[in-house]
Amino acid sequence: xxxxxxxRKDETTRWPYQSYDEWYARQTAEDLKRKSADAEQVFRRxxxxxNVYGEAEAAERLIPFDIVPRILSGAEWRRLAQGIEQxxxxxxxxxxxxxNRQEIVKAGRLPVELIARNKTFLPEMLGMKPPGxxxxxxxxxxxxxxxxxxxxxxxxxxxTPSGVSxxxxxxxxxxxxxxxxxxxxxxxxxxxxxxLLRRSLEAVAPPVCDGPPTxxxxxxxxxxSAYFEHAFLADQMGCELVEGSDLRIENGRVAMRTxxxxxxxxxxxRRVDDDFLxxxxxxPDSALGVAGIMDVYRAGGITIANAPGTGISDDKAxxxxxxxxxxxxxxxKAILPNVPTWRCSEADSLAYVLEHLGSLVxxxxxxxxxxxxxxxxxxxxxxxxxxxxxxxANPANYIxxxxxxxxxxxxxxxxxxAPRHVDLRPFVLVSDQVRIVPGGxxxxxxxxxxxxxNSSQGGGTKDTWVLDD
Amino acid sequence: MLLGRTANGLYWMHRYIERAENIARLVDTGxxxxxxxxGDQIDSWTSVLQSAGxxxxxxxxxxxxxxxxxxxxxLRDESNSSSVLQCFETARSNGRMVRTALTRExxxxxxxxWMNLKAALSSPVDEKRxxxxxxxxxxxxxxxxxxxxxxxxxxxxxDFARLGTFIERADNTARILDVKYYVLLPGTSWVGSxxxxxxxxxxxxxxxxxxxxxxxxxxxxxxxxxxxxLVLNPRMPRSLAFCATNxxxxxxxxxxxYGVRHACHDTAGETLAxxxxxxxxxxxxxxxxEFLIEFISGNNKLGNEIADAYRxx
Numbered sequence: 001x002x003x004x005x006x007x008r009k010d011e012t013t014r015w016p017y018q019s020y021d022e023w024y025a026r027q028t029a030e031d032l033k034r035k036s037a038d039a040e041q042v043f044r045r046x047x048x049x050x051n052v053y054g055e056a057e058a059a060e061r062l063i064p065f066d067i068v069p070r071i072l073s074g075a076e077w078r079r080l081a082q083g084i085e086q087x088x089x090x091x092x093x094x095x096x097x098x099x100n101r102q103e104i105v106k107a108g109r110l111p112v113e114l115i116a117r118n119k120t121f122l123p124e125m126l127g128m129k130p131p132g133x134x135x136x137x138x139x140x141x142x143x144x145x146x147x148x149x150x151x152x153x154x155x156x157x158x159x160t161p162s163g164v165s166x167x168x169x170x171x172x173x174x175x176x177x178x179x180x181x182x183x184x185x186x187x188x189x190x191x192x193x194x195x196l197l198r199r200s201l202e203a204v205a206p207p208v209c210d211g212p213p214t215x216x217x218x219x220x221x222x223x224x225s226a227y228f229e230h231a232f233l234a235d236q237m238g239c240e241l242v243e244g245s246d247l248r249i250e251n252g253r254v255a256m257r258t259x260x261x262x263x264x265x266x267x268x269x270r271r272v273d274d275d276f277l278x279x280x281x282x283x284p285d286s287a288l289g290v291a292g293i294m295d296v297y298r299a300g301g302i303t304i305a306n307a308p309g310t311g312i313s314d315d316k317a318x319x320x321x322x323x324x325x326x327x328x329x330x331x332x333k334a335i336l337p338n339v340p341t342w343r344c345s346e347a348d349s350l351a352y353v354l355e356h357l358g359s360l361v362x363x364x365x366x367x368x369x370x371x372x373x374x375x376x377x378x379x380x381x382x383x384x385x386x387x388x389x390x391x392x393a394n395p396a397n398y399i400x401x402x403x404x405x406x407x408x409x410x411x412x413x414x415x416x417x418a419p420r421h422v423d424l425r426p427f428v429l430v431s432d433q434v435r436i437v438p439g440g441x442x443x444x445x446x447x448x449x450x451x452x453x454n455s456s457q458g459g460g461t462k463d464t465w466v467l468d469d
Numbered sequence: 470m471l472l473g474r475t476a477n478g479l480y481w482m483h484r485y486i487e488r489a490e491n492i493a494r495l496v497d498t499g500x501x502x503x504x505x506x507x508g509d510q511i512d513s514w515t516s517v518l519q520s521a522g523x524x525x526x527x528x529x530x531x532x533x534x535x536x537x538x539x540x541x542x543x544l545r546d547e548s549n550s551s552s553v554l555q556c557f558e559t560a561r562s563n564g565r566m567v568r569t570a571l572t573r574e575x576x577x578x579x580x581x582x583w584m585n586l587k588a589a590l591s592s593p594v595d596e597k598r599x600x601x602x603x604x605x606x607x608x609x610x611x612x613x614x615x616x617x618x619x620x621x622x623x624x625x626x627x628d629f630a631r632l633g634t635f636i637e638r639a640d641n642t643a644r645i646l647d648v649k650y651y652v653l654l655p656g657t658s659w660v661g662s663x664x665x666x667x668x669x670x671x672x673x674x675x676x677x678x679x680x681x682x683x684x685x686x687x688x689x690x691x692x693x694x695x696x697x698x699l700v701l702n703p704r705m706p707r708s709l710a711f712c713a714t715n716x717x718x719x720x721x722x723x724x725x726x727y728g729v730r731h732a733c734h735d736t737a738g739e740t741l742a743x744x745x746x747x748x749x750x751x752x753x754x755x756x757x758x759e760f761l762i763e764f765i766s767g768n769n770k771l772g773n774e775i776a777d778a779y780r781x782x
Contacts, residue, residue, distance in 0.1 A: 046573075047565070047580045222565050231568035241569045246474050257473045259625065259779040260727050 004147045004407040005419050006070065016071040016467055019185045024068075024417075032412055035177050036067050042173050048165070048228055064460035065170060066411040067177065070422060070442040074188075074469040077438055080151060083336030084141050084426060085434045086326060091158055091313045092430055093329035095135035099125045099309065109324050114317055120366060122274065122309035124281055124294060130307045132204035134430055137305040138197070138269070140164070140441075143424045144339070145407040152339045152404070154423065156322070158314040159306060160271050163441040163461075164427045165229035168193060168236075170463040171439075186468040188438040193427065194236030200431035201237075201267045206303050208253070213266040215239040216256060218247075220272050220288045230271050244272070249292040254302045267303045268293075274308045316365040316399045317343060339404060345396035353400040354391065357384045360400045362391065375451060377403050406451055409462065411444060421445045423453050424464065438466035471570060473780035476629040478567035480781070482560045482579075483633035486610055489556035491641040493606040495521050496543050498675040500599055502667065503536060513671070514539040520648045520675065523551055540599065545590040553606055554590045557583050570626045574616040582609035625726055628719040629779070635719075636772050639712035640765060645675050646699055647761040653692040654757065669695055676707040696757065697749040709764060713741040716771070723779075731778035736771045740764075 007014060013021040040062065043049075049060035072080075097103055098121070104110045115121050140161025142154040171190055175182055198215060205213035219230035221243050234241035242265075246256045253264035270277065276286040281294040296302050312318060318325075320341040326334040342349040342360075353360060362374040374387045391398055408419035426440030442462040443453035453459040499517035503510050515534050518524040523542065526549055531538050545554045561583040568576055589605055621627050646653075652668040669690040673679040676699060685702065686694040703710045717737045724730050752760050776782065 044584065045577050045581050047576065222562065227565070231565075235569040240472055240475075242472065243474065246472055257780050258470045259473055259476045259629075260470045260729070261780070263470065 003405045003419070003421065004145065004150075006145070006407050006409045006422075007417075007419075008410075016073040016076075020069065020071060020181070023181060023184070029416070032067065036412060039065050039067055039173050039177060042176065043169070046169065048169050063166065063455045064446060065173065066444060066446075066460050066462050067174070068410050068412055068417065069174065069463045069465045070409045070424070070444075071465045071467065074467050077188075077466040079335070080143060080426065081436050081438070083151070083153075083334070084143075084428055084436060086330055086332070086335050087141065087153065087156065087322070088136070088139050088428050088430050088434060090322075090326040090329045091139070091156060092133070092135050094325050095307070095310060095313055096129075096133060097329070098312065099128055099135075104325070104328055107328070109328055110318075110321055114315075114321075115312065118312055118315060118317075120274075120309070120311035120315050122312075125307070125309040128298060128307075130204075131206045131300070131303045132431060134204050134305075135307040136310040136313060137200060137204065137307075137430050139428045139430065140425045141428060143336070143426065143440075144404055145422075145424070146405055147407075151336055153322070153336050154339055155316075156314045156319065157425070159311045160273070161425070161427070162226040162229055162271075163425055163443075164193060165232040166461050167427065167437075167439060167441045167464065168232075170441075170461055174463045185465070187465045188468045190437045190439045193437045194233060196429055196435045196437065197233065197269075198237040198239070200429040200435060201269055201303075201305060203432040204303050204305070205266045206300050208301050209266040214264065215267045215269065216242045216265045218242055218244070218268050218270040218272050218289075220244075220276070224271075226271065233269070242268075244286075244288045244290055247290040247293075249290065249296060252296060252299060252301050254290055254293055254296050265302060267305065269305050274311060277304075277308060311366075316341075316363055317345070317396075320399060339401045342400040344391060344398040344400060349400075350391070350395045353398075354388055357388060359403055361403050362387065362398050362400045364397055365399060366397075371456070375403065378451070403451065406453075409442070409444065411446065411460075411462075418448070420448070421451050421453065422462070439464040471625060473782070475567045475570050476625070476779050477776065477781035478563040479570055479626055479629040480633035480636075480775075482563035482567065483630045484637040485556040485560035485563070486579075486613060487634050487637040488551060488641065489553045489560070489606065490610045491638070492521055492543055492551060492553050492556065493603050493610075494677060495645070495675050496540060496599070497603050498671050499536075499539065500596070500603075501674060502671050505667070510536060516648055518543070520645045521551065522644060523549060536596070537593075540594055540596070544594055544602070554586060557586050557609075572616070572620040574620045575613065578609075578613045578616045582613055585609060623722075625723060628722050628726075631719045632716060632775060635712040635715045636768060636775075638707060639709055639716075639768050642676055642699055642707050642709060642712070643761050643765050643768070645672065646696075647758060647765070650757045650761065653696060654753070666690055672699075678705060678707065681705070693749040693753065696752055700752065701744060701747065701749065710741070710744045713737065713744055717741050720775075731774065733771055733774035733778050736767070736774055740767055740771070 007017045043062050043065060049062055098115055105112045105115065136158040138161060140157040140163060142157065143151055144154045145151050167190060201215050202213045215237065216239055217230055217234040219227060219241055231241055240256060242256050247254055250262050254268065255262035255264045272288050275283045277289040278291060278294045279286045279289060280291045297304055320343050322338050323334050342353050344350045344353055353362065358376045360376045364372045376384065406421040406423060409422045410417035411420045422442050422444045424440050424442050426436060429435040442464045443459050444462055445451060445453045446460045447458060495517050499514050502513040511534050514536055515524065518527050518539055521543055527542050530548060542549055543552055546552045547555065549555060561579050564571060564576060564579045586609060589602055594602060649668060649672050652665060670679055672695060673682050678698060682698055685698060698705055698708065700709045702708045703714055705711055720734050720737050724734055
């Protein structure tokens with residue numbers, strides 16, 4: 001399986017990388033090694049860490065950062081941005097539809113059991129019209145590439161996508177390490193993301209809000225794996241970072257305990273999962289949310305971003321219908337294709353998947369973070385057999401996709417540049433308009449040949465450049 | 470206006486940084502006395518442990534006092550919530566919780582301090598390494614303080630942090646004096662003896678005042694002067710009067726910001742007024758120990774009133 005390399009084609013450098021490559025040729029190995037160590041120091045000092053669940057030792061780990069940028073041309077980006085915008089508009093229309101009229105089901109374009117029997121579908125949201133009609137405000141669309149013009153959407157992370165702080169810190173670090181590169185190469189900026197996020201959130205303030213909206217970020221607390229990001233975003237947006245214990249319902253509003261008494265919140269950017277949001281409605285044992293917030297929400301007293309129940313749109317079984325969903329709501333073919341997906345709930349597909357387990361990637365429909373999946377070509381016969389048994393026991397819980405030859409981008413190794421597989425997560429904001437900063441988070445599988453880019457499984461990150469051309 | 474939990478985090482972060490520094494200073498004193506003194510070494514470490522408020526906890530774990538164990542207990546023991554390492558751990562945890570209320574410089578310095586001290590205190594401390602380690606602790610806390618004073622906006626965040634610093638410092642200074650109060654009383658049999666001088670010097674040293682004392686008073690140590698210096702002198706940065714003045718100032722800023730006066734404002738004001746109206750002789754007459762006990766409990770009460778007024782919990 002030969003992968004498309006984004007930097008070099010045969011012996012020539014692809015043009016987005018040309019200026020970088022010329023600069024690279026002038027660097028010494030020692031210089032680059034030192035810069036790499038400097039970068040690690042910056043990350044360590046800043047405390048840009050993530051927590052790994054189930055590891056007592058090294059509870060806070062750094063995500064490895066590679067100093068070679070991943071570069072996209074302006075033209076490549078424009079096509080991606082169009083495709084992503086089309087998709088997030090369709091996702092919101094889809095959510096509005098299934099929680100209200102359910103026309104897509106009535107039209108026979110989506111099987112009703114995919115919604116009715118889906119545990120990420122929240123009946124509590126039925127008939128709900130969130131402010132601005134927006135359900136999923138912040139989305140991280142995972143994109144993979146297999147050729148010069150071949151980009152696919154791998155996942156729509158429409159619940160609480162993380163990683164945007166790495167996008168921002170990676171850029172900040174690169175600008176500190178290599179100011180001359182940014183002088184010579186025109187890279188489109190990403191720094192205004194927090195400002196765009198704040199504006200997007202303010203634009204969907206609930207009707208009850210009659211002044212400048214009070215925005216807050218809700219975090220599960222310092223032991224959450226993405227705590228750094230929660231604090232980072234609150235800090236950059238200039239708003240409060242709250243925990244469940246800071247909040248209570250007062251006069252029909254969600255209010256935070258401040259040094260001058262309780263103060264109502266208009267827009268809550270929550271980084272707490274649906275299940276934990278309201279112990280009165282969802283998990284009664286949750287201490288991470290606010291008792292009664294769903295009632296306030298339904299009465300129009302607060303905007304929750306993303307809305308509860310958006311998880312259904314990044315369910316992997318729903319994903320397989322995304323081409324139909326995009327067409328149904330936008331009236332046009334999807335600009336960005338899906339990765340071909342077999343739904344194991346269908347007998348024919350299941351038979352195919354079981355027969356070709358060695359060449360497929362099988363995922364749980366509700367899974368994320370690279371947990372609970374089988375990468376066929378990398379698995380042993382025993383692992384495949386064990387997985388086949390799970391598949392047969394509960395086929396509807398799985399989908400399968402071909403093992404894609406993800407494009408590669410070089411990383412700096414002991415022996416110089418070496419290609420590694422990458423994906424891309426651009427971050428999209430939906431509100432009164434769709435806002436996308438040019439770039440995103442490039443995740444890279446650091447192990448030679450590996451296709452798993454998740455940070456929990458040994459992946460690293462890179463700065464992602466979109467050229468201003 | 471900020472979250473009550475944030476005010477609480479800023480307050481405790483600074484209490485723990487202050488505590489760590491004071492513990493380091495006490496260990497330094499113990500070490501110095503052990504090197505120069507002709508008194509009982511075990512006795513001097515016992516009194517250091519007492520000044521740090523750690524004697525009971527130490528005894529529960531180790532029983533008999535020896536230098537090595539005392540140093541280890543005060544610098545790096547995980548079971549001792551006031552060991553330097555645990556103080557930094559708690560301070561950093563609080564800092565992480567209130568990350569959005571700190572400048573990047575302050576956060577990076579506290580995070581770096583935590584990493585450096587964790588590494589430096591990862592193995593038992595032998596006395597050879599002690600001076601270098603104590604310097605490291607002092608340097609790290611100086612860097613945090615420098616970043617804090619140099620980069621933080623003078624708003625309520627600053628005030629809550631400063632309140633933490635001065636409530637803790639007042640408590641520490643009062644405790645140091647109280648452990649040694651008897652050597653400052655007139656009429657004990659060996660007044661003016663070499664032993665006394667050494668004891669007095671160790672008190673001054675544990676608040677870094679053994680040099681400045683001579684700039685303010687005269688070369689000879691006198692109990693009344695030492696009491697004046699550590700309790701009443703408004704220019705001595707670790708004196709009770711200095712702490713009380715700063716507490717009143719910071720509470721006044723908060724009162725102006727919020728337009729509300731709370732019980733803590735009155736308590737702080739009364740404490741300061743009492744200190745201003747008293748003299749070292751008055752304190753000696755009334756009884757130094759009684760005076761200090763009353764001060765410490767008033768200081769605790771003030772801390773609780775601040776937490777209540779600004780909804781820390």
